[in-house]
Amino acid sequence: MSEQAPRLRLAGISKHFGSIQANNDVSLEVAAGEIHCLLGENGAGKSTLMNILYGLVRPDAGKIFLDGRPVTIHSPHQAIELGIGMVHQHFMLVPTLTVAENVILGTRSLLSLRRLRESVLWDRRAIERRVGDVVQRYGLKINPGARVASLSVGEQQRVEIVKALYRGVNLLILDEPTAVLTPQETTELFKTLRSFAASGLSIILITHKLHEVMEISDRVTVLRDGKVVGRRTTCETDMHELAGLMVGRDVRLTVEKTLARPGAPVLMIENLTVVDDEGRRLLDNLSLQVAAGEILGVAGVDGNGQRELALAIIGILRPTSGEIIANGQSLIGRTPRQIADAGVRHIPEDRQQMGLILEFSVADNFVLKAFDRPPYTIHGLLQPSAIIAYAQTLIERFDVRTPSPTLPVANLSGGNQQKVVLGRELDSRPRVLVAAQPTRGLDVGATEYVHKALLAQRDAGAAILLISTDLEEVLALSDRIVVLYEGRIVGEVPGDRANVQQIGLMMAGVQGAQSAARQEANMNEV
Helix, strand or coil: CCCCCCEEEEEEEEEEEECCEEEEEEEECCCCCEEEEEEEECCCCCCHHHHHCCCCCCCCEEEEECCEEECCCCCHCCCCCCCCCEECCCCCCCCCEEEEHHHHHCCCCCCHHHHHHCCCCCCHHHHHHHHHHHHHHCCCCCCCCCHHHHHHHHHHHHHHHHHHHHHHEEEEEEECCCCCCHHHHHHHHHHHHHHHHHHCCCEEEEEHHHHHHHHHHCCCEEEECEEEEEEEEEEECHHHHHHHHHHCCCCCEEECCCCCCCCEEEEEEEEEEEEECCCCEEEEEEEEEECEEEEEEEEEECCCCCHHHHHCCCCCCCCCEEEEEEECCECCCCCCHHHHHEEEEECCHHHHHHHCCCCHHHHHCCCCCCCCCCCCCCEECCCCCHHHHHHHHHHHHCCCCCCCCCCCCCCCCCCHHHHHHHHHCCCCHHHHHHHHCCCCCCCCHHHHHHHHHHHHHCCCCEEEEEEEECCHHHHHCCCCCEEEEEEEEEEEEEEHHCCCCHHHHHHCCCCCHHHHHHHHHHHCCC
């Protein structure tokens, strides 16, 4: 490390949002040419801290120093002027514009860009040359003249990086940059970041993925409940220590599961097609089966039909054509209530929007699907004592950390909210369980609990359809894996033979990988 002043120093940063303290006296240093990971569970304060640095949020207390100079940052524009760039998890690109136009758009308003395009001063080739110079200088593989709508997710992310580099930043913040990437795109991104660091660029990577911290970073700062709980040089620590710092207790990082003993198919989907109002095929002639006592994992980059598949099974989305059969009964045309009564339960991808009523109590959320039936309602009257008693049983069984069953579920942590959803859905002993992004936004401790619960259901005979964009999760839990790409299943592999690179290629729609997967599936059947 250099003896000169660090590229960035945050000193005593604090920020409140009402009664919630998002950052509490946080200090951080990043050197020139360093890749620094900011690690922590969901809600630990990582994004708030970086939003303060980028001028999106004003701190209540604390100071920011750049190359030893104190600075005040009130806006992203000011941050950029000071050499700070940020690539957000959700990209800020205009799909109908070219790469070069999106890069230029970062320096002027969309209206002024449109006016410039219509004027005699507009020189597309000159603009593409200027952007191309930046692309070439940093070794990024992107065509400045390509329309953003035609690019892969990984390429779109590179456009966001080019936008920052074009403005001359020397400190680049990336917020969960691998969340929407295939394994190959992640490898390419990390190669690019190492090259940036070697040229002197400082990089802050916000993440909760421990293996990525170990692979890419020079140093790591761990946040928990808004406070710094650890600073480590990466080569002097390991994932186990970092996980313990994140959640404050010892955590098992590997999933232990027994060999599956699948029975007869319980969930059967045949030629399922969903077409939206604009004629796009969100699901395209999709067929699959899930047997009793197995977990079928659905891998794929987010936005390739996963959400539509889950919603079609549980009756919220009506398919254009095809058949869905569970426990020998057709689910087509049935209501979500009828489908739940048929033994199909659902862990939704967004627990707060689809799984819970946040202003209701923990107890009321446990009985959402049965509140109008005995013993919770008798002769049209709710029975609060029965509801509380049932809730208390599930609180103990599913280890929900709450001071009272009458507490609004909004007051619980994300992990405990997910336990409420799990308790309600699993207590009915479902024969089919659709688990959509079951650990999204959860820390490693809560993730460990959810994984154990899913495996226990499998071992009890449930047919589980696991839909997850977390490839590690799919690989760890699944007995079989299918890959979803543009609404179609493009490959299937046995869980114990899954190859990360092969699955990653299928996630990107590479044809050769699909053929290899089909051959392996056929060999497995033989």
